[in-house]
Amino acid sequence: MxxxxxxxxxxxEEAELARQWTGRIRRLLVDALPPDKLLPDRQPSYLSSWIxxxxxxxxxxxxxxxxxxxxxxxxxxxxxxVSSIGLFVNSMHLxxxxxxxxxxxxxxxxxxxxxxxxxNRQLTWMTGVVTFFFSIGAGFTGYVSxxxxxxxxxxxxxxxxxxxxxxGAFVNALNFGxxxxxHIVLLPAAVVALTGLHxxxxxHKGIVTPIEVNGTEVPHQGTQSESDPS
Amino acid sequence: xxxxxxxxxxxxxxxxxxxxxGVIQISLANVIVIGLxxxxxxLAIFIPFDRKSRRR
Amino acid sequence: MSETTxxxxxxxxxxxxxxxxxxxxxxxxxxxxxxCFLVVTVLVVGLAFLFGSPDDKAxxxxxxxxxxxxxxxxxxxxxxxxxxxxxxxxPPYNNFVGSSQSLGPISLESWIGxxxxxxxxxxxxxxxxxxxxxxxxxxxxxxxxxAATPSQQLAWETNYATAVSHASSVNGHLVVPRGAYGPxxxxxxxxxxxxxxxxxxxxxxxxxxxxxxxxxxxLLYIADSTYFAAQGTAHHLSGDQWGMxxxxxxxxxxxxxxxxxxxxxxxxxxxxxxxxxxVSALMGLLSLLLLxxxxxxxxxxxxxxxRVYRFIWKDYYRSQG
Numbered sequence: 128m129x130x131x132x133x134x135x136x137x138x139x140e141e142a143e144l145a146r147q148w149t150g151r152i153r154r155l156l157v158d159a160l161p162p163d164k165l166l167p168d169r170q171p172s173y174l175s176s177w178i179x180x181x182x183x184x185x186x187x188x189x190x191x192x193x194x195x196x197x198x199x200x201x202x203x204x205x206x207x208x209v210s211s212i213g214l215f216v217n218s219m220h221l222x223x224x225x226x227x228x229x230x231x232x233x234x235x236x237x238x239x240x241x242x243x244x245x246x247n248r249q250l251t252w253m254t255g256v257v258t259f260f261f262s263i264g265a266g267f268t269g270y271v272s273x274x275x276x277x278x279x280x281x282x283x284x285x286x287x288x289x290x291x292x293x294x295g296a297f298v299n300a301l302n303f304g305x306x307x308x309x310h311i312v313l314l315p316a317a318v319v320a321l322t323g324l325h326x327x328x329x330x331h332k333g334i335v336t337p338i339e340v341n342g343t344e345v346p347h348q349g350t351q352s353e354s355d356p357s
Numbered sequence: 358x359x360x361x362x363x364x365x366x367x368x369x370x371x372x373x374x375x376x377x378x379g380v381i382q383i384s385l386a387n388v389i390v391i392g393l394x395x396x397x398x399x400l401a402i403f404i405p406f407d408r409k410s411r412r413r
Numbered sequence: 414m415s416e417t418t419x420x421x422x423x424x425x426x427x428x429x430x431x432x433x434x435x436x437x438x439x440x441x442x443x444x445x446x447x448x449c450f451l452v453v454t455v456l457v458v459g460l461a462f463l464f465g466s467p468d469d470k471a472x473x474x475x476x477x478x479x480x481x482x483x484x485x486x487x488x489x490x491x492x493x494x495x496x497x498x499x500x501x502x503x504p505p506y507n508n509f510v511g512s513s514q515s516l517g518p519i520s521l522e523s524w525i526g527x528x529x530x531x532x533x534x535x536x537x538x539x540x541x542x543x544x545x546x547x548x549x550x551x552x553x554x555x556x557x558x559x560a561a562t563p564s565q566q567l568a569w570e571t572n573y574a575t576a577v578s579h580a581s582s583v584n585g586h587l588v589v590p591r592g593a594y595g596p597x598x599x600x601x602x603x604x605x606x607x608x609x610x611x612x613x614x615x616x617x618x619x620x621x622x623x624x625x626x627x628x629x630x631x632l633l634y635i636a637d638s639t640y641f642a643a644q645g646t647a648h649h650l651s652g653d654q655w656g657m658x659x660x661x662x663x664x665x666x667x668x669x670x671x672x673x674x675x676x677x678x679x680x681x682x683x684x685x686x687x688x689x690x691x692v693s694a695l696m697g698l699l700s701l702l703l704l705x706x707x708x709x710x711x712x713x714x715x716x717x718x719x720r721v722y723r724f725i726w727k728d729y730y731r732s733q734g
Binding site for chain 1: 361363364365390393394397398400401402404406
Binding site: 169299 | 430469470626628
């Protein structure tokens with residue numbers, strides 16, 4: 128029995144591997160995010176400001192929102208009205224949401240004033256903004272899922288704004304079951320996925336360099352013409 | 358289950374305090390939150406991130 | 414030209430960033446995230462101990478009717494005669510014409526049409542009353558009402574609406590002055606009794622079967638009352654009180670909605686019948702601007718003009734001299 132394959136078979140396999148979907152995706156991912164880019168142990172020396180920690184603080188807030196939300200989900204939507212432990216977990220959920228937004232907004236201000244979209248980082252900025260919008264939706268659906276007076280009030284007020292856009296036909300703030308699903312499944316999944324994507328984009332491009340006012344020319348890969356007006 | 362030590366130390370559940378300036382009406386709690394955000398932002402920008410004494 | 418076309422384009426400080434050629438230093442990202450998580454945990458546990466969280470009990474139809482049965486009777490007749498907020502809402506709840514909001518000729522609300530059908534007369538009043546058993550006078554009143562012509566029904570309803578505006582509570586009973594309102598006195602009287610006993614809450618939820626998770630109809634009914642609106646105003650939650658960003662009690666609310674709620678306070682929105690769609694459209698536009706800041710000349714130059722970045726990278730610029 129022969130254990131060595133003959134050369135033509137090996138060539139065929141190599142050609143197949145080059146075309147293979149799995150292999151292509153792996154090479155694409157490894158090229159985009161080699162380990163030292165994904166988890167770098169060094170940072171450029173211009174990273175020298177406390178403003179840089181607000182992204183990490185936002186992640187901390189989100190982690191705590193998810194953790195406390197998970198405990199609330201385990202016990203069900205009415206638990207916190209009747210249990211003092213439940214009320215305490217709800218309090219943690221509320222305050223972690225407040226901190227999540229607190230840090231996220233400071234992070235947004237910081238990145239705005241750093242013009243952090245420079246150097247082909249536009250998509251990083253945009254995923255961040257979209258995450259912010261989805262977080263507002265997640266917060267809103269949480270408020271209307273509280274099953275108390277606050278949720279009754281917010282739902283009956285918000286319905287007019289949602290209905291006016293035509294979206295009310297599909298997003299019914301008065302439908303508790305629907306709002307709870309949005310709040311504990313769809314929107315958290317979106318926020319977590321977008322946050323993950325956002326972080327991977329940051330790691331892919333690295334942190335933006337300081338603003339240079341008197342630069343002249345940059346090498347630019349692409350097909351844009353020299354007379355680019357922007 | 359009642360675990361009284363979990364109860365809030367400071368009761369915020371009483372009629373809210375609101376500030377009015379012309380068209381602006383805002384709860385004291387929201388003013389504090391927004392004010393703290395601005396303050397923390399300014400502190401983050403101005404406090405030196407001293408890497409000589411503070412290796413991270 | 415080679416495979417990758419290298420073009421030179423004018424360096425735009427608001428769009429471009431040169432690759433970093435300078436030095437680097439050790440920086441422990443995982444440690445940073447871990448410390449940040451612990452800091453947030455301490456802050457959150459601390460504030461949860463210190464302040465807790467608000468939980469004002471939900472208002473049921475029973476709560477409402479017990480607190481103010483006259484308001485309940487008045488709201489209920491407006492549901493029956495089709496003048497309530499819900500009855501005159503139009504899409505997505507019903508086909509009432511004239512109250513849908515529009516932006517110029519565009520009214521998405523009315524184009525999409527009725528998706529969540531709500532018929533207040535049937536769903537809030539006649540339906541629940543028809544579930545009452547062993548009350549011959551109620552059954553008779555309903556039979557008389559249903560057999561009458563629409564114009565006769567309307568005349569009774571109008572007369573009752575006038576009479577109930579002078580109603581009073583005597584020893585806990587609703588007392589409506591006499592008038593030519595046919596069977597409606599018995600009907601609304603029974604409905605009020607059901608509401609006060611809690612039976613109406615169950616009857617409303619039962620419309621969707623045993624497992625109810627949809628409170629659309631009950632909430633629309635309650636929200637039509639002046640009692641509910643007064644509760645909101647007392648908690649400083651009304652739309653014209655910047656209520657969208659407020660929370661009950663002294664807790665911080667959704668402060669991030671400040672701009673959204675701001676527009677409702679100022680003209681032309683504060684006096685517009687189309688405020689909701691106008692503010693939504695404006696906020697949609699502003700959100701789009703925020704999303705597209707990297708591409709919008711002028712907007713993306715604000716960081717360079719304000720020079721806040723000089724503080725953020727002060728060490729770098731100092732080293733550059």
